[in-house]
Amino acid sequence: MSFPLLTATAALPALGAIATAAVPAARRTAAKWLALLVSLATLGLAVAVLVRFDPDYVGPKGNFYQLTESHSWIADFGVRYELGVDGIGVALIALTALLIPFVILAGWHDADPLETRSSRWRPTQGFFALILAVEAMVILSFEATDVFLFYIFFEAMLIPMYFLIGGFGDRAHKDGEEVASTQRSYAAVKFLLYNLAGGLIMLAAVIGFYVVAGHFSLQTIAEDGLPDMATSTERWLFLGFFFAFAVKAPLWPLHTWLPNAMGEATAPVAVLITAVVDKVGTFAMLRFCLQLFPEASKWATPVILVLALISIIYGALLAVGQRDIKRLVAYASISHFGFIIMGIFAMTSQGQSGATLYMVNHGISTAALMLVAGFLISRRGSRLIADYGGVQKVAPVLAGTFLIGSLATLSLPGLAPFVSEFLVLVGTFTRYPVIGIIATFGIVLAALYTLVLYQRTMTGPVKPEVSAMPDLRVRELVVVTPLIALLIFLGVFPKPLTDIVNPAVKQTMSDVQKKDPQPEVEAAK
Amino acid sequence: MENLIALLVVAPLLGAAVLLCGGRRLDAVGHWIGTVLAAASFVIGAILFADMLGKGAEEREMTQHLFSWVPVEGFQADVAFQLDQLSMTFVLLISGVGSLIHVYSIGYMEHDERRRRFFGYLNLFLAAMLLLVLADNYLLLYVGWEGVGLASYLLIGFWQHKPSAATAAKKAFLVNRVGDMGLSIAIMLMFAWFGTFAFGPVLEATGETSEGKLTAIGLMLLLAACGKSAQVPLQSWLGDAMEGPTPVSALIHAATMVTAGVYLIVRSGAIFNGAPDAQLAVTVVGAVTLLFGAIVGCAKDDIKKALAGSTMSQIGYMILAAGLGPIGYVFAIMHLVTHGFFKAGLFLGAGSVMHGMNDEVDMRKYGGLRKYMPVTFVTFGLGYLAIIGFPGLSGFFSKDKIIEAAFAKGGTEGWILGGVALLGAAITAYYMTRVMLMTFFGEERWRHAPTPSPAEPSVEPAAETHGEHAEPHPHESPSSMTIPMIVLAFGSVFAGAFFGIGDRFIHWLEPVTGHAHGHPPVSALTVTLSTVAVMVIGVGLAYAQYGRRPVPVVAPRGSLLTRAARRDLLQDDFNHVVLVRGGEHLTRSLVYVDHTLVDGVVNGTAASMGGLSGRLRRLQNGFARSYAVSMFGGAAVLIAATLLMRAV
Amino acid sequence: MSAVAVHSLWTMAADPIDKIDAPKIEYGQLSPTLIVIGAAIIGVLIEAFVPRKSRYYAQVFLSIVSLAAAFAAVIALATRGYGTTKAGIVAMGAIAVDGPALFLQGTILLAGLLGVFTFAERRLDPVAHGNQVDSFAAQAASVPGSDSEKAAVKAGFTTTEVFPLLLFAIGGMLLFPAANDLLTLFIALEVFSLPLYLLCAVARRKRIMSQEAAVKYFLLGAFASAFTLFGIALLYGYAGSVSYATIAQVVDGSIENVTPALAETMGNDALLLIGAAMLVMGLLFKVGAVPFHMWTPDVYQGAPTPVTGFMAAATKVAAFGALLRLLYVVLPGLSWDWRPVMWAVAIVTMLGGAIVAITQTDIKRLLAYSSIAHAGFILAGVIATSADGISSVLFYLGAYSFVTIGAFAVVTLVRDAGGEATHLSKWAGLGRRSPLVAAVFAVFLLAFAGIPLTSGFAGKFAVFKAAAEGGAGAIVVVGVISSAIAAFFYIRVIVLMFFSEPKPEGPTVAVPSPLTMTAIAFGVVVTLVLGVAPQYFLDLAGQAGVFVR
């Protein structure tokens, strides 16, 4: 029994969360540093996972999960504490562990208590503890190879997220805290109810799966193959799972919680939602929908692709129509999630590799854009695009980073998102040409909403309110620079990532028994 | 030797990185760094050129494979370069003209506190453009393709504080994106049908593919070309792009970037050769655009916009030629190069004029400048002669060849295309003469206190550029600006002859593009003579209109066509009404839908649940007896149900 | 009465004496119940003879000791295997000592113990005239607001009778799920109901409401038990016997020596069905299933909160135990008849409880409706008619009861001038004012909502799994839907506590004595342990999941 690396990767932030929460009210800064260090240490562990991970690993009896751990947990429910990763999981764990330190750093002052609160109220500690808790749960849900185990963290994740959204709004609303908080708690409740509903539907399906399969272990399935279930059962179960993931992802028309949540939450939390937590949904589609219910997945593919397509176009169009920076980014994310889901269900290697890369890249790019937007908002105290103008003149660095974030969002070649988006498009196109072509309109719209946003906020004559706006501070630069560097690096040289992802995708493709459509000329030769 | 190829791209890229990340401490030296690195890539290009000349025509192509870019199951995209004669031509043009314009900008942007950034962008552009022409597969080309789009976005919007500039930049990028869509779809088609998108395999595979598929790919590529090269229907951005600093207009929107479309079509020659319909479409687009641009050019009073119109129409010529297939490819490129020289020269001249005239761009406020800025006058004049195709100068050779080739297309098509080309030549002569006369001849209209121009702002935004309305003191520009103009003037004079005489250029490019000698229905001489003739007519008309009588400071209302032409033949209005307004309505209504419908459904269920709850709640009325009733009823139902169960 | 009848009575009575053998009572196996009942009687004597000052201490001591002892006895029995291998019918077939009985008795005793703690709490109310007071009226008999009441308060009277009453109730509850014939069932029912009626009436604050609650509870309870009794009568009439085993044999027709009378009644299914229905209805009343639930909100709201907590926890346990035994031991032969009906009841109970709870404004009523919804969830497990079904219900009951007691204990802490501040609006911003209490309550709410890693989730999963395996997929779907609805109002309370600004004149949080703290802490611990590592207890419930017949 080797060192349980995966457990450690998740346990560290969990313990860190408890420790942070326990820091006495007065020692606010200490809590911040503690949280930051913990998240960095977690990043270290994640790197260790990356190192220990072998892309070309071939497990015994076709069990392709690596670094596995397996202990009995709740025998009566056939639940095992079973961890293991494939390339997709590793990539997303790395992403999570990577983003959290930036989130913490970016939110450094977001939770400093207002004076009106009593001394027993410790928002700062709570804020950072919750972030770490979310990290732990997200990582675990990426590692879990037991359906039930996954479900537990998939659901439990909601609670800390809920408090993060509802408890910590923009400092924009220092005045009229009351109004802000009602708005916020509405958003928080909406977030929770949507996802809880999805999760409970999934619970029914999880139970159903147990009744059919008699166990929850993906590793067992990898070894002994799927339990045979009636077509109708499989479809119902698939729908149960997919519904939950589609809410989390979010897929049109289940998306409306995201704009509220991201709009009301502080920028770092918004990043946490869209860049980290929502990825669990798309990841789960790959991991559970496709691997547990291959037939049903194929059966549902047309509908899902259409929904994804709608998400892409619809999200982009709504992004164009937004007056609120954060809501705009939210709708942009909806559009991007459309791409991810499309790539997953196109059932081609390019599509799925692209989708996986997309999860990572979208995480980084949205983080970059959203965090900079957060810095901007924290300076002016307003989320309305109309309140800005000419920022570029007074804060060139901020504007520059914002521009790069925007360019990444419109997936400019040379930046990471381009690679994934193009892969998704190609992968879809080879099997569903029409859908692929319509989806490409998304890239035009993306250019529209990002550049309009940039133009309205950053260019033009300097608005008096922003004339005194300071440029990025050191802390903020420390947050943004690495992200941008990463965007460029992964845009130019994504090979390290693809090497990890490809074998896993190949595995999934074989699980769903799909072959890439062959180019005819090659066939002719 | 191959390993040098990467340096071509890396050098300016490095420059861009250093300049943009370097921060204020580089302000002092920034422009030098930029220029040096641009020149460096020109030098490298020259070395490679020399090396290439040393080899036989067939083994001149070199490739350099850097690394595998996106290795995914069944999908191989590499970062690899391919330097053949075609690419080499572009490399020299880009890095050469580019370096010159760097030098020019040193003087031109002297008083701009953000000069370092400007040079950073210029370098970024060079890098992207070189990547575009050096890539050995379409995906990498796409990177360069969008890269130049980005650079042009940044440079057009360089004076961001001007809303007009910001808007123009955004517009340019968006219209280009539409074109890029075409390119990406083309790549997808290639991948779907050939399983690859590297030049070599794709162009080979064309042999075994149906014409329909090639046509599809070709049309998509054409769409891309239209976007980048400002061809109808995607031409609307080029005029506004003149918001950018003049060197930008010279480099990007005259000499290099806008010609990328031509490069794309010529590069994909094999595909178009297999798809006559696509070729026809290309020629049509080219023909239409060359008239369109020419007409617009006639009506503009803004010197840069007039030149922009001319650029449009000249590129129209190139596209037309490219559409003609093997008989046209070489001439398309040749005209592209010569045009690169004289149009860049013209723009620099215009810049120099503006420099001397407090950035005034309205030609109606110029006049009689020849004695104040002689060098500008001479160089501009040479460029002018070159573009109107004055015999012996470079424009003459290239354009004439294209017209010949157009006739050589044969059949009615040939006659139509050739006729259009001739007509274009006439109009070119007309509007260029107009520009010349209004700027350098006639009385000095700028003397009397300049009134703010009455013409609609959409046409005349640059007037309030730096806002000072003092009477201008025209003067010659510093040497840093004049020297590049002189060099380019040389180019515009001799390049044509150098290429044309003895078909040097044809032999140079043939291995890549292939070449077929077209035979026009009438003798080449006739074509040449008629070309000259129409040129003379055009000049004459212009002189009659602008040389003899004085030019009014305030633009006369003009004919319907003139007014339409001033507004870019109403193309923008069309876009505005159809796309912008429509789009706004669409998004607004969608926002409403999202809020009421999609969200409403959910909130509705929640609300109705609450209502139901409220109603049920009233049953709990506090009266013990009603509780008893419910129990009694419940018991009754329970019993009845049990009995029923047994009954059924 | 006709002469024949008299004669027959006579002849029966005139049977020879030696045929009667003395009843054999297994005191050891009955010890838990006996201990508690005995302690209750002693408690009555204490009321009679111990001086007023020391009564409180004596009663608390007695109750705690006896309950602990009884619990120890249960453990001892369980470890000796009386729950599994040595399970059997005792007391001449009146009482069953088997796994479910012992498990539920253990649960009830622990709940009772915690109940005693909350009963004995005297730090919450402000000191009146120099003596600490608990949450019970100084003198239940005195009219609210009258001089006699003031006098009683001044004199420092306390209603220490609540402790013996509690013990009696617990005794009855211990017997209820173990009852193995209809008579014992009925007696046990009354034995634990009557004390509860009284306990509801003796609140110190809001006495009128308390009395009203008592009246409603009493009248409706009596009404229900009348139905129960009639059901018993009919069943007896059908089977000619009150012993579960015999009735079961009659129901599935496997009985020997059929007397002619029996043959006649056996033919009459109406007796059986109506009787069973009425009997089940009586039990459904106790568990608070729709449509027999309407007493629940009023009584929960009016009764003294410690009583509410105890009642909500223990009554459910006892009643569901009895229901299980009835359905699994007596009426398995009838399952095709009662399952559909119970399906319907379960569904309306889940949905009804959840939906009505949405618009509640009083925390105690809210919890009452949530308890109704939970009754529905448990019923989903009951109708699984499988060993898994039994054990899942047992587990759920164990998990649920401690959460409930803990939650109501927290309710007792939040107070303003008028006693407990139960109106939701007063809870606004509690999380800001005293994060710890709010956090604990949030944990309980999340457990109620069935969020993973809490006992609520494990329980819910267990029962739904059992139901699904029992082929009741529809129930599971309705179940998850109604838990989604239910989630809404639990969330609402959390929002209220954490995300809304505290009101300036809001309630204060009293610092309780170790007693209440223990109750709450125990609740939290159980919630988390059963949520994170439920396996041990699932095993326990699994082993206990077999009824002796």
Added chain:
Amino acid sequence: MNPVNYLYLAALLFTIGASGVLIRRNAIVVFMCVELMLNACNLALVAFSRMHGNLDGQIIAFFTMVVAAAEVVVGLAIIVSLFRSRHSASVDDASLMKL
């Protein structure tokens, strides 16, 4: 005579009692109606006991009487205390808690 008739009588009494509970306002009367229902049960029990010729039913009847007595004690205590604090024994007046 046929003991079944006793059952009919019992059912009748039970129903009368139940409807009394539903109809009457005065708590005492309501309570008396409950007692009536209990006694209906007793009648049924005795009748059945007679039919089956064993004593169980009659024993239960005895128990029932005791229980009824106990209920009287408890019930009257509660009702009287309510009456004293409200000066009304109407169950409908006792409706503070609702909704």
